[in-house]
Amino acid sequence: MADPIDDTGRATLAEAGWSAVEGRDAVTKTYSFANFVEAWGFMSRAAIWAEKLNHHPEWFNVFKTVEVTLSTHDIGGLSELDLKLAQKMDRLAADGE
Numbered sequence: 001m002a003d004p005i006d007d008t009g010r011a012t013l014a015e016a017g018w019s020a021v022e023g024r025d026a027v028t029k030t031y032s033f034a035n036f037v038e039a040w041g042f043m044s045r046a047a048i049w050a051e052k053l054n055h056h057p058e059w060f061n062v063f064k065t066v067e068v069t070l071s072t073h074d075i076g077g078l079s080e081l082d083l084k085l086a087q088k089m090d091r092l093a094a095d096g097e
């Protein structure tokens, strides 16, 4: 079972630009890329890491933007896995944004 995130982890997410989701213990961020193919490439790279972590995003792609929401379904809220995946996605996006 994933460890619930602590206040330090929540602050880290906020500092990295992840916003709280209204009405649920989750965070969201929208990435914008040069074009659709770059956005898709990001999703492909992120998908590989999600599988490695066995932790999967909720995401919505329109053209060159990818809206990502992270929460841990097993505990109904934010866990250390969300922080880990968020930081990984931020690094992957920085490579391709």
Ligand SMILES: C[C@H](O)[C@H](O)[C@H]1CNC2=NC(N)=NC(=O)C2=N1
Residues within 6 Å of the ligand: 054, 055, 056, 057, 071, 072, 073, 074, 075
């Ligand atoms: C059975 C499988 O390990 C679980 O469903 C994993 C898969 N990926 C997951 N992803 C997310 N975001 N939350 C989970 O609780 C979760 N659980």
